[in-house]
Amino acid sequence: MMQVTKYIIEFLISKKIKTIPVYQGGAVMNFIDEIGRHPKLDYVVPYHEQALSMQVDTIARLDGFAAGFATSGPGATNLLTGVCSAFYDSIPCFYFTGQVGQIHLKKNRGVRQLGFQETDVVEVFKPITKYATQINDASKVRYELEKGYELAMSGRPGPVIFDIPFNIQRTMVNPKKLLSFKLNKKKISQFNINKIKNLKKEINKAKKPLILVGGGVKRANQEKQFLQFVRKYKIPFVTTWMSQHLTSYDDKLYFGSIGKNGHRSANHLTSKCDLLICIGQRFGVKNIFGEFGKKAKIIAIDIDKNELNNGLVKPNITIEILIQDLFLKLDKNLKINRVSKHWINECKKAKENLFKILIFNKNTSERKKFISVYKFFDIISKTINKNSLIFPDAGANQVWFFQSFLQKKEQIIINHTGHSPMGHSIAASIGGYYSKKSKNKKLIAFTGDGGFMMNVQELEHIKNHKIPVKIIVLDNRSLGNTKLGTLLAFNGRTHGNDKKNGYFPPNIKKISEGFGISYHEFYNGTDIKLIKKFKKFLREKGPSIFRVHLSETQNVAELHVLTDNKKKDYFI
Numbered sequence: 001m002m003q004v005t006k007y008i009i010e011f012l013i014s015k016k017i018k019t020i021p022v023y024q025g026g027a028v029m030n031f032i033d034e035i036g037r038h039p040k041l042d043y044v045v046p047y048h049e050q051a052l053s054m055q056v057d058t059i060a061r062l063d064g065f066a067a068g069f070a071t072s073g074p075g076a077t078n079l080l081t082g083v084c085s086a087f088y089d090s091i092p093c094f095y096f097t098g099q100v101g102q103i104h105l106k107k108n109r110g111v112r113q114l115g116f117q118e119t120d121v122v123e124v125f126k127p128i129t130k131y132a133t134q135i136n137d138a139s140k141v142r143y144e145l146e147k148g149y150e151l152a153m154s155g156r157p158g159p160v161i162f163d164i165p166f167n168i169q170r171t172m173v174n175p176k177k178l179l180s181f182k183l184n185k186k187k188i189s190q191f192n193i194n195k196i197k198n199l200k201k202e203i204n205k206a207k208k209p210l211i212l213v214g215g216g217v218k219r220a221n222q223e224k225q226f227l228q229f230v231r232k233y234k235i236p237f238v239t240t241w242m243s244q245h246l247t248s249y250d251d252k253l254y255f256g257s258i259g260k261n262g263h264r265s266a267n268h269l270t271s272k273c274d275l276l277i278c279i280g281q282r283f284g285v286k287n288i289f290g291e292f293g294k295k296a297k298i299i300a301i302d303i304d305k306n307e308l309n310n311g312l313v314k315p316n317i318t319i320e321i322l323i324q325d326l327f328l329k330l331d332k333n334l335k336i337n338r339v340s341k342h343w344i345n346e347c348k349k350a351k352e353n354l355f356k357i358l359i360f361n362k363n364t365s366e367r368k369k370f371i372s373v374y375k376f377f378d379i380i381s382k383t384i385n386k387n388s389l390i391f392p393d394a395g396a397n398q399v400w401f402f403q404s405f406l407q408k409k410e411q412i413i414i415n416h417t418g419h420s421p422m423g424h425s426i427a428a429s430i431g432g433y434y435s436k437k438s439k440n441k442k443l444i445a446f447t448g449d450g451g452f453m454m455n456v457q458e459l460e461h462i463k464n465h466k467i468p469v470k471i472i473v474l475d476n477r478s479l480g481n482t483k484l485g486t487l488l489a490f491n492g493r494t495h496g497n498d499k500k501n502g503y504f505p506p507n508i509k510k511i512s513e514g515f516g517i518s519y520h521e522f523y524n525g526t527d528i529k530l531i532k533k534f535k536k537f538l539r540e541k542g543p544s545i546f547r548v549h550l551s552e553t554q555n556v557a558e559l560h561v562l563t564d565n566k567k568k569d570y571f572i
Contacts, residue, residue, distance in 0.1 A: 076124070082427075087159055099163045276298045282302070
């Protein structure tokens with residue numbers, strides 16, 4: 001016999017979980033006591049449940065699966081942001097919340113709340129999880145865990161949440177007599193031989209084929225297989241942000257990431273190709289615009305049939321298939337014509353002329369004080385170790401990163417694209433540190449002055465646990481992304497975006513000193529000066545912060561409007 005809490009913990013260990021983020025509370029203390037006493041587990045204590053949810057999400061992105069625990073009421077609702085990110089980006093993980101005892105559940109009494117901090121966790125989380133359930137029968141704990149795991153890991157992956165009343169946690173059960181979950185083995189229509197044959201024909205007919213690859217390839221652990229396929233048949237490809245780190249920026253078949261804030265080269269080529277094969281990506285509003293695939297026959301391939309026809313794009317052919325099966329089926333007996341040299345040369349010219357953003361700061365005294373952020377990324381991306389885990393935050397800093405960071409093949413980029421919450425980079429870097437894949441890797445987090453403050457409390461954990469994360473703060477003393485948008489939308493008016501109208505930027509130097517974390521800063525100067533400072537920053541043992549002072553007028557380049565194959569100078 002064993003308590004439900006112990007059974008759940010043993011189940012997580014059986015799934016190779018070793019580190020669990022937790023935040024203490026009365027309704028969850030049974031679990032945390034069990035975790036704390038277990039010889040095969042370590043636990044992580046963040047300073048806010050939002051950070052906890054992002055740490056769980058990050059560990060799962062790297063290791064394939066993760067779990068975390070929070071208490072009832074506000075502890076549970078504080079998880080929402082990270083759970084949303086996991087759901088939209090298809091990350092398989094478990095979240096457990098403690099709940100009041102069953103005698104204090106309101107049930108159908110018609111009151112808003114009966115037990116202290118009682119909240120209907122299942123209804124709150126149901127829209128943003130693959131499965132949300134309250135375990136009210138101890139004999140079904142095995143059934144619910146096995147069902148939740150199968151749902152989290154199968155098809156399009158995603159998070160699962162279990163809400164467990166306090167008395168159920170302490171109930172004794174016999175593991176040998178617990179009801180098990182039996183999966184309905186009904187075959188999903190993930191493979192259609194005729195559609196694969198048609199795809200092969202279209203590849204052979206195409207004069208200008210192009211592949212658009214998304215995060216689904218990573219989720220399916222098919223990155224290696226994808227690269228083998230495109231190199232074997234020498235098909236050019238572009239990416240979404242979720243798959244930009246698939247290869248190095250100088251890969252001869254890679255031509256940038258698409259979208260409003262992507263690379264001009266990628267956008268240009270999606271408008272010129274005659275066959276666009278979209279694999280494991282959803283047609284998101286930031287990626288799809290006027291000239292996307294305008295001359296192409298579009299083939300959409302995904303595990304999620306709902307994403308194949310989401311209304312933004314009308315594909316000519318849709319294929320619902322496990323990405324794990326795709327390259328195996330596609331490559332079987334495939335004989336295709338060599339991609340024309342003319343098209344390859346057109347792709348090369350696009351990359352030569354349009355991949356990088358050419359920046360010349362406006363000739364104002366204010367601009368001369370600060371480095372162009374695009375120049376900054378161009379320089380430091382060459383300096384950052386190839387063996388790095390990199391965490392770009394949401395906001396303008398995220399756009400600048402993906403537009404101008406020159407990624408190396410071995411680098412892993414953890415990006416929350418779907419929900420895109422500010423403040424996730426610092427929290428996520430902690431999760432990255434506790435991942436099995438972090439060994440011998442540099443941890444690099446990018447954030448803005450706004451995002452820096454969203455989870456600033458986690459610096460205490462970073463300091464006390466000596467987590468050697470390098471935090472780069474792109475400080476324009478404003479909420480720059482929204483500021484630009486409001487200035488354009490409201491004829492030069494803006495509110496709540498800078499010191500003049502309600503947003504007071506943090507003193508990052510004093511915050512760093514307050515937490516006892518090493519601090520560096522840079523305004524402007526020669527390339528050599530920047531490289532010297534940045535290398536010193538990277539060499540330091542333990543955590544450190546590098547603040548880059550930017551002009552408040554440093555804007556984001558919107559590149560979808562510039563798809564012609566000509567060099568352009570940008571004054572942004």
